[in-house]
Amino acid sequence: MSITLDQVTKRYQGSTVVNDVSLDIGDGEFFVLLGPSGSGKSTLLRAIAGLTGVDHGRISLHGRDVTHVAARGRGVGLVFQNYALFRHMTVADNIEFALRVRRMRASARRARRNELLRLVALEGMDDRLPAQLSGGQQQRVAVARALAHKPEVLLLDEPFGALDAKIREELRRTIREVQRELGITTLLVTHDQEEAFALADRIGIMNLGRLLEMGRPDDLYARPATRFVATFLGAANLLLARQSARGLCFGTDPVIVPRSESAQHVREHEVVAVLRPEEIELAPARDALLCAYITEGTVGEILFSGALQRLRVRLHDAALGAHVLRSDEAGEEPFLEVTRTQHEQRVFPLAPGQSVTLGVRRLHVLPTPLSSFTVCAPSEELAQSLARQPLLTELAARMKTRIAVQVEAQLGTAPGAGEPLAPGGEDSSLMGAAVIAARNGAVQSVGWLLQRGAEQVLILPEQALAPRRVLIHWVDESVRRATLAVSASLLRHVSAEAVYVGILPQDGTLNARRPLGMRALLDARSEAQAVHGFDMRTELRFGEASGELAARLADSPAQLLVLGISDPADLERQFASLVNNPGWPLLIVYEPGDATRVRTRPRAADLLRLA
Amino acid sequence: MTVAERFHQPSVLPGFGLTFGFTTFFLSALVLLPLAALVVMAGSMHAADFLRVVGSARALGAYRLSFGASFLAAGINLVFGFVIAWSLVRYEFPARKLVDALIDMPFALPTAVSGIALTTVFAQNGWIGRYLALAGIQVAYTWIGVTVALTLIGMPFMVRTLQPALAEVQRDLEDAAETLGAGRLYVLRRIILPTVLPAMLTGFTLAFARAVGEYGSVIFIAGNLPMKTEITPLLIVIHLQEFDYRGAAALGLVMLVMSFIVLLTINLIHSWGRRRLVATAR
Numbered sequence: 001m002s003i004t005l006d007q008v009t010k011r012y013q014g015s016t017v018v019n020d021v022s023l024d025i026g027d028g029e030f031f032v033l034l035g036p037s038g039s040g041k042s043t044l045l046r047a048i049a050g051l052t053g054v055d056h057g058r059i060s061l062h063g064r065d066v067t068h069v070a071a072r073g074r075g076v077g078l079v080f081q082n083y084a085l086f087r088h089m090t091v092a093d094n095i096e097f098a099l100r101v102r103r104m105r106a107s108a109r110r111a112r113r114n115e116l117l118r119l120v121a122l123e124g125m126d127d128r129l130p131a132q133l134s135g136g137q138q139q140r141v142a143v144a145r146a147l148a149h150k151p152e153v154l155l156l157d158e159p160f161g162a163l164d165a166k167i168r169e170e171l172r173r174t175i176r177e178v179q180r181e182l183g184i185t186t187l188l189v190t191h192d193q194e195e196a197f198a199l200a201d202r203i204g205i206m207n208l209g210r211l212l213e214m215g216r217p218d219d220l221y222a223r224p225a226t227r228f229v230a231t232f233l234g235a236a237n238l239l240l241a242r243q244s245a246r247g248l249c250f251g252t253d254p255v256i257v258p259r260s261e262s263a264q265h266v267r268e269h270e271v272v273a274v275l276r277p278e279e280i281e282l283a284p285a286r287d288a289l290l291c292a293y294i295t296e297g298t299v300g301e302i303l304f305s306g307a308l309q310r311l312r313v314r315l316h317d318a319a320l321g322a323h324v325l326r327s328d329e330a331g332e333e334p335f336l337e338v339t340r341t342q343h344e345q346r347v348f349p350l351a352p353g354q355s356v357t358l359g360v361r362r363l364h365v366l367p368t369p370l371s372s373f374t375v376c377a378p379s380e381e382l383a384q385s386l387a388r389q390p391l392l393t394e395l396a397a398r399m400k401t402r403i404a405v406q407v408e409a410q411l412g413t414a415p416g417a418g419e420p421l422a423p424g425g426e427d428s429s430l431m432g433a434a435v436i437a438a439r440n441g442a443v444q445s446v447g448w449l450l451q452r453g454a455e456q457v458l459i460l461p462e463q464a465l466a467p468r469r470v471l472i473h474w475v476d477e478s479v480r481r482a483t484l485a486v487s488a489s490l491l492r493h494v495s496a497e498a499v500y501v502g503i504l505p506q507d508g509t510l511n512a513r514r515p516l517g518m519r520a521l522l523d524a525r526s527e528a529q530a531v532h533g534f535d536m537r538t539e540l541r542f543g544e545a546s547g548e549l550a551a552r553l554a555d556s557p558a559q560l561l562v563l564g565i566s567d568p569a570d571l572e573r574q575f576a577s578l579v580n581n582p583g584w585p586l587l588i589v590y591e592p593g594d595a596t597r598v599r600t601r602p603r604a605a606d607l608l609r610l611a
Numbered sequence: 612m613t614v615a616e617r618f619h620q621p622s623v624l625p626g627f628g629l630t631f632g633f634t635t636f637f638l639s640a641l642v643l644l645p646l647a648a649l650v651v652m653a654g655s656m657h658a659a660d661f662l663r664v665v666g667s668a669r670a671l672g673a674y675r676l677s678f679g680a681s682f683l684a685a686g687i688n689l690v691f692g693f694v695i696a697w698s699l700v701r702y703e704f705p706a707r708k709l710v711d712a713l714i715d716m717p718f719a720l721p722t723a724v725s726g727i728a729l730t731t732v733f734a735q736n737g738w739i740g741r742y743l744a745l746a747g748i749q750v751a752y753t754w755i756g757v758t759v760a761l762t763l764i765g766m767p768f769m770v771r772t773l774q775p776a777l778a779e780v781q782r783d784l785e786d787a788a789e790t791l792g793a794g795r796l797y798v799l800r801r802i803i804l805p806t807v808l809p810a811m812l813t814g815f816t817l818a819f820a821r822a823v824g825e826y827g828s829v830i831f832i833a834g835n836l837p838m839k840t841e842i843t844p845l846l847i848v849i850h851l852q853e854f855d856y857r858g859a860a861a862l863g864l865v866m867l868v869m870s871f872i873v874l875l876t877i878n879l880i881h882s883w884g885r886r887r888l889v890a891t892a893r
Binding site: 084 | 781783784786787788789790791792793794797801802805806
């Protein structure tokens with residue numbers, strides 16, 4: 001491996017800029033780090049170059065641990081967005097800078113310089129000053145300069161940022177050619193997805209300091225695992241859908257029928273589906289559709305953008321429209337974005353205001369367990385005020401999901417001593433994560449919600465802050481998978497560090513169980529990393545679970561606890577004091593322990609056959 | 612191109628005629644005419660008298676001290692002004708704003724006050740002077756004292772000229788040099804100094820010019836021994852007190868010419884360097 005990052009973390013003035021990033025880049029690979037500005041990608045690049053230190057983690061280049069090696073000892077070449085050429089030196093002097101520092105003989109320097117100038121197609125420019133060159137030429141000089149000392153790794157920080165489109169494309173090609181010719185491991189940082197697609201062997205996508213996903217460009221585009229990647233990499237319509245034994249439905253009719261037998265056992269639950277604008281088909285009537293039918297709509301605005309036509313189609317069915325997730329333009333009528341090729345435009349010309357039938361050629365279901373939030377409260381008023389809680393609205397906005405409101409009079413009844421609440425009707429099962437206000441008696445409410453089919457319950461104190469640290473704990477190993485999946489989904493949207501807290505009872509058997517406890521920690525960490533791609537710290541504590549967790553939570557403000565349980569009775573038995581009116585947000589993840597109710601979350605591959 | 616045409620350059624900004632008129636008027640009234648008067652007055656002397664006044668041993672000693680100490684002081688400022696400007700631009704430390712404001716103090720203080728203050732500190736029984744005296748170094752009433760006073764006076768010129776130039780040196784340049792394998796000293800020598808060299812020259816020029824003309828602060832600390840610690844401006848004042856206006860004018864003329872030559876030389880070096888740095892299109 002040329003570049004190996006192991007749990008690299010960088011904090012700056014209290015906020016975590018780079019959060020537990022682990023990454024392996026192979027020899028000769030062209031890796032592109034893609035992310036919006038402020039996602040920590042440039043900081044990560046500077047950390048690899050040695051221009052900024054890291055607070056935690058290790059950086060290795062070609063197997064050599066360079067975490068504490070200064071920039072000049074790392075043997076990397078770095079190219080900056082603003083070229084950073086030495087303006088008082090000629091092109092030749094700029095390129096030879098690294099060779100002069102190394103006291104190379106003049107003749108050898110000249111030979112190397114000519115070689116590099118040929119490589120970047122700037123022969124004969126030796127005596128020019130940077131000010132006499134165009135932007136594209138200056139950046140070529142910068143590339144040549146960064147390669148002069150034959151670095152093992154080439155780092156490029158938004159190298160095309162200051163150039164216009166035409167030059168950008170040309171320079172992009174040059175850099176790709178140079179990289180291929182030298183076979184040098186290259187890491188490029190950019191916010192431009194087109195650039196990433198054009199150059200990368202592999203792309204890693206960063207947001208809020210975390211490396212969310214990485215993979216081949218086509219894989220990432222076709223099968224994103226997170227909402228962020230789905231919407232950041234190309235355009236995407238996100239829709240909430242119901243996955244059940246009948247298939248995947250947006251409205252009442254299933255769009256997709258299950259292919260495999262195993263899906264027959266699926267309990268109805270909510271999922272997030274990705275509809276790429278180019279995978280939506282528009283037709284005059286349902287019969288004319290060549291693919292699975294979704295709904296009817298009206299063409300809104302039409303934009304011409306060269307090869308493609310971009311349309312917004314408003315949906316007739318309001319109930320279905322409510323399932324379209326948009327983080328922006330809240331007040332507007334729900335619409336789907338559609339793009340059509342020239343050919344499609346000729347076959348079925350459209351004008352604004354026209355009614356159309358929508359179908360979908362291909363869709364992708366995100367494997368994320370947190371689909372949406374449903375606020376549950378005994379009265380409309382309380383529910384509305386809880387739905388406006390800042391942490392909840394912030395979370396929903398970042399997750400690009402919605403907050404639904406459900407009035408449940410049952411939640412208002414005063415809790416009798418251990419008396420269960422009356423069960424609700426089976427017909428109105430809860431979708432998404434249930435959210436309730438923190439209050440005394442919350443334990444009973446949680447039990448009731450879990451009975452109603454909720455898989456996650458978020459207990460939210462009024463003054464809850466955005467968490468800086470997420471504590472993760474599960475009662476037994478059977479809920480590990482579900483708890484980790486929910487935690488991963490949550491952690492992608494908050495800038496917090498993750499800590500798994502393992503707890504062993506402090507009794508006579510402690511010494512015998514200690515190795516098992518350690519193994520559980522390692523298993524948890526490796527599963528988080530391998531399956532969800534996030535890193536977490538682990539802690540082993542001894543004592544009674546509820547008390548230990550409370551003590552850990554009392555350490556510092558702005559923490560959130562994710563608690564995995566397999567038996568609702570455990571809540572009242574063990575965690576009543578923790579659940580009743582906590583001072584911090586508490587997310588309970590429930591996965592029934594018994595085998596008959598085991599549910600598999602179907603992978604995207606199971607859903608590919610369309611109805 | 613005729614002369615008239617040369618003044619009729621089309622320009623985006625209107626009012627060239629007006630501003631040029633003001634410029635010439637003020638330059639004439641405030642700079643050129645008084646200087647011309649000086650030349651005329653000195654010129655009305657007999658050549659022999661002129662040479663006697665200008666070439667006297669006392670005058671030669673005064674020139675040597677004035678220009679030598681000014682040059683030395685500007686040189687000291689070149690080094691330490693750079694260090695001060697560097698630390699003000701590059702580092703965050705408590706009371707940085709206060710230190711920054713202190714730099715301007717020599718500008719605001721009446722020069723006589725600085726002179727008295729320096730003398731108090733550097734006299735043989737002063738706070739610093741007594742320890743220097745133990746080491747056998749006498750500051751007050753020697754050429755060293757003169758240099759100290761002139762350094763103080765010139766320092767803000769240096770720092771204030773260098774500050775913006777240093778602030779403009781991009782960190783990226785240093786980062787780039789570092790990844791290419793350069794050490795801190797190498798970066799300073801090959802990247803930072805060449806970039807701020809024009810500003811350093813300007814600062815040097817300003818500090819030097821100010822020091823040559825300085826009078827108030829020096830006369831207290833210098834002790835004013837003829838031939839040894841007497842500066843040229845003081846010698847001129849002495850001539851004036853003896854009502855020898857022509858002699859004073861003659862000395863003034865010599866200072867004028869010498870200063871002009873020095874400043875012109877520095878400016879030529881400056882523009883030669885600039886030509887090398889900033890490219891002219893081919």
